[in-house]
Amino acid sequence: MKEHLNASGRVIKAPENFLTPSDVKTVFVEGKQGRRDFIRRAFTAASTVTAAGVAAVSAPSAWAQGNPIPSEGGDPHILNLPEHATGLGQGVATDGYGKPSKFETNLQRRQSPGLTQTTQASVSFAPLQSLFGIVTPSGLHFERHHQGWWDIDPSKHRFMINGMVKSAKVLTMDEIMRLPSVSRFHFIECGANTAVDWGNVAVPTVQYTHGMLSCSEFTGVPLITLLELAGADLKNGKFVLAEGGDGSSMTRTIPMSLITSGEVLVAYGQNGEMLRPENGYPLRLVVPGVQGVSWVKYLRRVEVGDQPYAAKDEAIHYIDLQPNGLHRQYASIQECKSVVTTPSGGQVLLDKGFYNITGLAWSGKGKIKRVDVSTDGGRNWRQARLETPVLSKALSRFNLDWIWDGKPAIIQSRAQDETGYVQPMYKQLRDVRGTRSIYHNNAIQSWLVQENGEVKNVQVS
């Protein structure tokens, strides 16, 4: 057994199939009762079985990574050619819209238990702990609905422009999609992302701490094009109200200055296809750098006005309580933030040795300039590699080589954006905003890697 351990490199693996399915059940039961002698015995016995070359039945995928130098012959996965090497595979268009591998079913957007009483006024979180690069697969994009989601017939959807315009206009989807379009990568983050950790640690994994965050390539028409089409008063019309066509009819005030910059899009495309129904099909507003609630889904109307609107989600919800009892109103920008996604809470490192620390950084004010990573709770830092592309108001991926010595480590990341702003420590944020703000928690996140390899969500002082 010991030679396996020394030879197997990064991960200490169990030999293949050292337990039968019924043994596995017993292990589960015994393990629950804490009878670890049983597993020791089983483990020892397994060496014999492996040496005897018992053929693979159906190896659980978690074990398939075992990579010991075989005591005899070689790895059965090499020596015994599998069915997929000796048979005929499936044909084209077996599935007209392809799905992820059946081995990937652990990646799901999930609700945080107890957070809401209904599923229609609720949130599901994206599984950041298992995603690569910067793009969120559309089916894993986080969800936030206020009164449920709909799949709206695009041939019946209309878009209206009114208010301080020369003539109020109505456009069909066909017409909107005729106009010159742009495609841009942007992150969308709920203003309440990381809200539950304002005061103390409340949830176990990065999915629940930071998962109200996604990044897609959005395709659509700059809102300024549509306002010009209607002859909007761009000088006196300082504010635009965006309104959804669903039950909640989300309304949010958008500053004209952001619209005239050309950044705000009336979008129908997401990652090369149409928006998903849960994300506003067939039309949503894209307001780069601003919290998700302003990205009005099922967009039916924009109104140009000379005053802000104090809509329900900017005068009752989405207001940030400060220690002096005042609420910050119209606080919309998602300031510079980052998080390590591996190693992160709820994960287990199986052995000492090399790891790739990886994570995401983003800023509502532009591009990410640099990311530093600490493995000692913020005392000392190393600069991480920023991977391309690094785009304005989009997620950026960072990586850093790390050799874990098996000792406890507290991993943090700290991002800086192109304005020079540096992501704050919890203390700095709380000194100004207290702990009851709910929204806009962009503090540095800490993950404790314990000696046993299990990673925990922690906050440090």
Place this chain on the structure above:
Amino acid sequence: MFKFPKIALTLTLCLTSLTVFSQSTKYPGVGRDATAKEVAAWDIDVRPDFKGLPAGSGSVAKGQDVWEAKCAQCHGIFGESNEVFSPLIGGTTAQDIKTGRVANLTRADFPGRTTIMKVATVSTLWDYINRAMPWTNPKTLTTEEVYAVTGFLLNLAGIVPDDFVLSNKNMAEVQKRMPNRNGMTTAHAMWPGKEFGNASKPDTQNVICMKDCVPEPKVASFLPDFARNSHGNLSEQNRTVGQQKGADTTRAEGSSTKSNATSNGSTTADATATATAAASAAAAKPAESKSDNKAVLALLSKNVCTTCHGIDKKIVGPGFNEIAKKYPGKVDYLAGKIKAGGAGVWGAIPMPAQNISETDSKIIANWLATGAPK
């Protein structure tokens, strides 16, 4: 009837016509002018200066009737319920009405924040109810009902008297009594424009430091052991291939390594084997054939039944287990009740009629009549 908004609109047009309109002629054939009727149908927003508020009125007394019929099942008789949504009413005082600042908002120990503690603008309340309430049937209240319900809530909060009739003519007066009317600030750097003349300097100033930046860090907050599995088994929430695995949170944490971690890693190996075996065992567990019940549970969720009824506990209405116990075999009775609603059988709060298909109500009734199995 609708004089006010029309005047406002005309005024706006007059004012704005003095300024430069930039109407693009670059896209001929795209879009058309909206009709006045279309704009009226969709332009329902009400601004803090009451632009957009339709003329009309509604009494507190009428509001109470509407409230008990259409609102109380979620929000409670007094808007105090915390079962479905955060409470609407409570936490404000007569003194707050004088000062325009809700004193309890300065207290870190005050439990929760009600809508009336937060909202500064009465227009927002009116607009919220008008566009989005009742939650399951938004935009179905008449203008009078919206005034009445808004007035009823203001009455519950002690802002207007019992005999008050809220109308477009006295909304501005009511605004002067909103308990948190002076409780908002735009003095922050998080609005992405200059429209409020707000601050542009961020409120935190962290700096890049690379060496010996902070004293030895101590873990100040972590999840208690009893919450280990509160979000489900984390080993099933991580990819099964890659540089890390998910922790099996159905088991106590690494009992192996705490006491006798050794350098040869054998304890880690044991922990790994145990965790892996357990995870596989959990995954291999044959799925029980609950598909029928699952379909019913999905129906209950889709039709928002579970908002008011727990599977095995009372929420606003009785638990499904209680109903099942009381009406075994009575499919038709239950199907009828589901569709028509009812009052008085289980308590004071009525169940409104449900917009649900015959088939779905039958399926749910059948499930109830057979004991509401999970």
